[in-house]
Amino acid sequence: MPFPPIDEQLAIIRRGVEKIVPENELAAKLTKSRDTNTPLRVKYGIDPTGIDVHLGHTVPLRKIRQFQELGHQAVIIIGNYTALVGDPSGRDHARAKRLTADEVEANAQDYLAQVGKVIDLSKAEVHRNGDWFAKMSFADILHLCGKVTIAQLLTRDDFAKRMAAESPIFLHECLYPIMQAWDSVVIKSDIELGGTEQLYSFMLARDLQADAKISQQIGVMSPILVGLDGVRRMGKSLGNYIGISESPFDMMKKFMQVPDGVMRMYFELLTDIPLGEIDTLMAGHPKTAKTTLACAVIGQYHSAAEADAAANRWQQEVGEGALPTDIPTVKLSRSKLVENKAQAARLLVDTGLVSTTSEARRAIAQGGAYFGESKTRLETHDQLITVETGLLLFVGKKKFCRVELLD
RNA sequence: GGGGGAAUUCCAGAGCGGCCAAAUGGGCCAGACUGUAAAUCUGGUGGCACAGCCUUCGGAGGUUCGAAUCCUCCUUCCCCCA
Numbered sequence: 001m002p003f004p005p006i007d008e009q010l011a012i013i014r015r016g017v018e019k020i021v022p023e024n025e026l027a028a029k030l031t032k033s034r035d036t037n038t039p040l041r042v043k044y045g046i047d048p049t050g051i052d053v054h055l056g057h058t059v060p061l062r063k064i065r066q067f068q069e070l071g072h073q074a075v076i077i078i079g080n081y082t083a084l085v086g087d088p089s090g091r092d093h094a095r096a097k098r099l100t101a102d103e104v105e106a107n108a109q110d111y112l113a114q115v116g117k118v119i120d121l122s123k124a125e126v127h128r129n130g131d132w133f134a135k136m137s138f139a140d141i142l143h144l145c146g147k148v149t150i151a152q153l154l155t156r157d158d159f160a161k162r163m164a165a166e167s168p169i170f171l172h173e174c175l176y177p178i179m180q181a182w183d184s185v186v187i188k189s190d191i192e193l194g195g196t197e198q199l200y201s202f203m204l205a206r207d208l209q210a211d212a213k214i215s216q217q218i219g220v221m222s223p224i225l226v227g228l229d230g231v232r233r234m235g236k237s238l239g240n241y242i243g244i245s246e247s248p249f250d251m252m253k254k255f256m257q258v259p260d261g262v263m264r265m266y267f268e269l270l271t272d273i274p275l276g277e278i279d280t281l282m283a284g285h286p287k288t289a290k291t292t293l294a295c296a297v298i299g300q301y302h303s304a305a306e307a308d309a310a311a312n313r314w315q316q317e318v319g320e321g322a323l324p325t326d327i328p329t330v331k332l333s334r335s336k337l338v339e340n341k342a343q344a345a346r347l348l349v350d351t352g353l354v355s356t357t358s359e360a361r362r363a364i365a366q367g368g369a370y371f372g373e374s375k376t377r378l379e380t381h382d383q384l385i386t387v388e389t390g391l392l393l394f395v396g397k398k399k400f401c402r403v404e405l406l407d
Numbered sequence: 408g409g410g411g412g413a414a415u416u417c418c419a420g421a422g423c424g425g426c427c428a429a430a431u432g433g434g435c436c437a438g439a440c441u442g443u444a445a446a447u448c449u450g451g452u453g454g455c456a457c458a459g460c461c462u463u464c465g466g467a468g469g470u471u472c473g474a475a476u477c478c479u480c481c482u483u484c485c486c487c488c489a
Contacts, residue, residue, distance in 0.1 A: 253443085261444085288442095357454080358453080365450090381457090
């Protein structure tokens with residue numbers, strides 16, 4: 001099967017990519033690959049530290065997928081050995097927690113299952129870098145370290161910053177980029193994918209490859225995907241992410257809350273919609289564009305039909321204020337009632353919609369609490385509400401429940 | 408080893424003997440507006456039997472009518488000197 005023309009390949013590869021280093025070697029590599037009908041080996045490494053894969057992770061993963069579709073060879077490196085060190089990238093301090101080998105392997109399996117939703121695992125090579133690092137002797141390690149100078153290491157941004165700030169840099173952390181680079185030598189990568197913060201390791205890999213007299217890899221770096229807040233990078237700890245395992249409706253709700261400003265980036269990095277078409281969409285009504293974006297992404301992890309259904313449901317429940325489809329039922333003991341009635345504030349607490357009486361009082365005082373099918377506003381905290389099974393209660397737009405009375 | 412700082416309510420950060428449940432900003436919550444975007448405006452953001460009461464300002468004691476604010480010890484973190 002012949003590879004597509006170089007221009008076509010370049011257009012696909014360059015989409016949504018922030019930096020290619022060195023840029024000028026890419027075309028040459030592709031040309032040689034095509035002429036000799038040899039797929040390029042495209043490396044992507046991760047540390048199995050327990051990852052709930054979200055859209056931010058899918059950016060480089062999707063790039064691998066694109067390489068696969070162009071006929072190239074995906075090579076996934078599970079950093080089961082490097083995980084023992086901890087990636088110093090983007091950290092001001094050394095990582096504290098150390099994982100056990102078992103945890104690492106369980107994480108790796110879990111990770112691969114998720115990754116399979118984006119790339120074609122059946123056609124990918126998967127390696128664990130412990131396969132080669134575990135076999136190295138101390139002499140081997142010394143030999144490897146002999147190829148890298150401290151001065152070189154210190155050119156790395158993270159380390160330079162830490163040096164300046166006089167915060168500790170542990171010796172084993174210095175080894176991290178060396179190990180990552182050595183992976184590239186072992187698997188003979190032609191391309192390595194990752195975020196822009198990986199530049200140093202990517203370049204070190206080139207040095208080591210040159211030293212080993214094999215072809216040097218090219219770094220293809222994706223930008224950092226911003227999260228739902230439109231400012232900070234998408235990440236689990238920041239709570240501003242969309243996980244690829246979430247339900248279509250949950251994803252839809254999150255997408256619709258994304259600031260308009262990030263739409264173009266999302267379109268470019270998370271969908272295959274042609275750039276020209278994106279321009280057209282962006283020129284139209286933002287809400288339409290956002291819905292299209294959401295459906296395009298959701299459709300990758302669920303069916304197109306499910307994505308559409310989620311969009312419709314969103315329009316009805318959120319856009320038009322219809323009652324939510326799935327309202328959780330909360331069991332309430334009849335003993336909480338006096339002659340079938342309960343005080344409004346008490347009721348909100350007893351049903352768990354709010355956690356304290358004070359919170360309930362606030363919600364009511366501010367007009368943020370409602371009851372019944374017609375969403376009647378609760379007026380006072382001591383207002384008596386007649387409670388029966390099926391009664392609906394709301395606090396704000398996101399919290400609601402249906403009461404079920406128990407004897 | 409010696410010296411000097413700092414620990415405040417989700418975060419940052421005021422407060423330095425009563426007017427402190429504790430300024431201000433951020434975040435978050437609710438309301439208005441809207442495309443549940445952004446921006447903007449309003450209110451709120453310890454608890455409770457809520458016009459009052461109770462528990463908070465690293466921990467333990469102490470001084471005082473009264474302490475987040477003063478003293479002692481402890482814990483943790485930071486900085487400087489050698």
